[in-house]
Amino acid sequence: MVVVEKESAPGAMLVDAVAGGTASIRTRPIGTVILSTLVCMVMMAIFTGCSAFAPPSRTQILGVYEASDAGHTALIELSGDGTVRIENLPRAALAVDRWDTLNWGDTITTTGNWEYYSTDQGQSEDAWVAVDIDARGLHGIFSGFFLGVRRGGLQLDYGDADRGALLSFGQIEGPSTPAPPTLVASDLVGRWTSDDNGIVILNADFTAQLVGIPLRIVVADEERESAPAHTLDLEGRWTFRETPLPLDERAGPLIDIGKAATSPYSLVAILDVSLRDEGGRLSLIGRDGSSRWVLTGDDD
Incomplete structure (x- = not known):
């Protein structure tokens, strides 16, 4: 046995x-x-x-x-x-x-x-x-x-x-x-836009900007239900390891915002997102399963 x-x-x-x-x-x-x-x-x-x-x-x-x-x-x-x-x-x-x-x-x-x-x-x-x-x-x-x-x-x-x-x-x-075929970090560089969840910018130097991100997405779990409808602008760094296709559910960049900003609320250290290939178009899906950002091009 x-x-x-x-x-x-x-x-x-x-x-x-x-x-x-x-x-x-x-x-x-x-x-x-x-x-x-x-x-x-x-x-x-x-x-x-x-x-x-x-x-x-x-x-x-x-x-x-x-x-x-x-x-x-x-x-x-x-x-x-x-x-x-x-x-x-x-x-x-x-x-x-x-x-x-x-x-x-x-x-x-x-x-x-x-x-x-x-x-x-x-x-x-x-x-x-x-x-x-x-x-x-x-x-x-x-x-x-x-x-x-x-x-x-x-x-x-x-x-x-x-x-x-x-x-x-x-x-x-x-x-x-x-x-x-694989995805590498350079494939993810650019602006990731969303209708109502702000913008995620992944730069070639591995810095990241989160613009107009709803507080509910980055607040700690225990405070999410009480979080007001505020938005934040945050900065951080990101990494991505070369990933073979097709993508699995674990694939995604690691976006570190642990030292990004001070807030009266407890923020997560890592923006929890997964990477999806939707008919040849890349998207990031948030931890809530509904937040979604689509890669629209390089950030100028």
């Missing part, structure tokens, strides 16, 4: 074996996972002498990557549809107990899904791939992990985080399937 407990966040799931051959899936606090991962990424940069570089696009990192050690090889393929194929990866590289030695006699071959993240839209060395694998039948490993993106390859940290052990994957060939 398999017992599954609720996952706390993507990339934080652990898989363990328990007595009697029963398997359980438990969670690790996502803050711990992210903190240890970021620490390792910083150490990787220090130990490998990495200088800042413009992260590649999602399309550019598609392909097959190989890691070699002591005559053994492991493969990771990132496909354009968001699936990942992993072959002969030492179980120790994903071990919950953070083993420092890779045992190539005990490897994992599986599939899963991946997503790509980079910060500052090409102005930072921080870029990584978040991987969630099918861990059924496996035990004692993380089913979610991160791969650091570096020039020409990927890096997986393992073992004690303080020691910064790395397994480096170099790209050996392109993807086995064609890359799907």
Whole structure:
């Protein structure tokens, strides 16, 4: 029998074996996972002498990557549809107990899904791939992990985080399937207009302006019902990660207005919107499901 407990966040799931051959899936606090991962990424940069570089696009990192050690090889393929194929990866590289030695006699071959993240839209060395694998039948490993993106390859940290052990994957060939069409940040630059919900302006420098936005859209949930029919002009910043088509319900820019203005009301830090493709025309849908802005062109 398999017992599954609720996952706390993507990339934080652990898989363990328990007595009697029963398997359980438990969670690790996502803050711990992210903190240890970021620490390792910083150490990787220090130990490998990495200088800042413009992260590649999602399309550019598609392909097959190989890691070699002591005559053994492991493969990771990132496909354009968001699936990942992993072959002969030492179980120790994903071990919950953070083993420092890779045992190539005990490897994992599986599939899963991946997503790509980079910060500052090409102005930072921080870029990584978040991987969630099918861990059924496996035990004692993380089913979610991160791969650091570096020039020409990927890096997986393992073992004690303080020691910064790395397994480096170099790209050996392109993807086995064609890359799907994608939306990138530049596709979203411009004025997004609405009949009665103001204007959202997303600029090429990743600044954002919200003009005449109804208070009800940006006020905290607990104050929404009592919010008066006021409008606000706000400023902030936005990001958008390259997203394959067709769009799913999670797609959308992240518009940060947390430091935008003072108000007697509590405002949300992030404008919660999703992106929709309506017959070739892009629109943003607000958290209430009825607020809608349509991309009408570049802001002059």
